[in-house]
Amino acid sequence: MSTMKRMRVLSAAVALGLIVVLSVGSTASAFQLLKLTGHHGDFGTALSHADTPDAPGARCGYSAPDSSCFAHLAWIRVFPFKASAYYRTTGVDQQRIRFTATMQRSGDGGATWTNVGSVSQTRTATDTSSAAFDSLKVVTTGRSGKLYRAIAKLEWLRNGATDGLARVRMQYYSVKWTVGDPAYVYTDACEGAAD
Numbered sequence: 001m002s003t004m005k006r007m008r009v010l011s012a013a014v015a016l017g018l019i020v021v022l023s024v025g026s027t028a029s030a031f032q033l034l035k036l037t038g039h040h041g042d043f044g045t046a047l048s049h050a051d052t053p054d055a056p057g058a059r060c061g062y063s064a065p066d067s068s069c070f071a072h073l074a075w076i077r078v079f080p081f082k083a084s085a086y087y088r089t090t091g092v093d094q095q096r097i098r099f100t101a102t103m104q105r106s107g108d109g110g111a112t113w114t115n116v117g118s119v120s121q122t123r124t125a126t127d128t129s130s131a132a133f134d135s136l137k138v139v140t141t142g143r144s145g146k147l148y149r150a151i152a153k154l155e156w157l158r159n160g161a162t163d164g165l166a167r168v169r170m171q172y173y174s175v176k177w178t179v180g181d182p183a184y185v186y187t188d189a190c191e192g193a194a195d
Helices: 003-024
Strands: 032-038 043-045 058-062 071-078 081-083 094-106 114-126 136-139 147-158 161-169 172-176 185-187
Touching: 071 094, 071 147, 081 094, 081 147, 094 136, 114 136
Parallel strands: 058 172
Antiparallel strands: 032 161, 043 081, 058 071, 071 136, 094 114, 094 147, 147 161, 172 185
């Protein structure tokens, strides 16, 4: 790759990273940055799943209604993040990145949370191209009176260890159910049972 082309690609990647980082703290982007440490590349979401009310970053899926007409949470899907490798050298840097979705449950209205399941995948990225992640779906059996939410984590791996980390909380959840409005969007967490 020529030096000029490399500089244009790098400039575009840095600009995208700044937009992602700046939008994380604004009201335009809703996923909440919980932790950012170490050597990490640029990261974010596709505009179609930017974690806003119009483009939720996660989806809650519900069972068919039971005899009491309640549908119970069956899964939460976190839509894929984009993440590039850490810019370490003047050449094209390649790095493995792990994307994890963790489901948490609260029985006290969101005051405390417990991890109830997680799934992850690891893909390779360069400092000029994102890892090709898929959506991650965490399965559960939702309970009445409980809240459920998703935490997404990206880990930039180097020599088998975590070299950089980004941890975010998803705030907007679309729904897949037959008990209410299919366009409904939950904020902060999904109900364990809905009617």
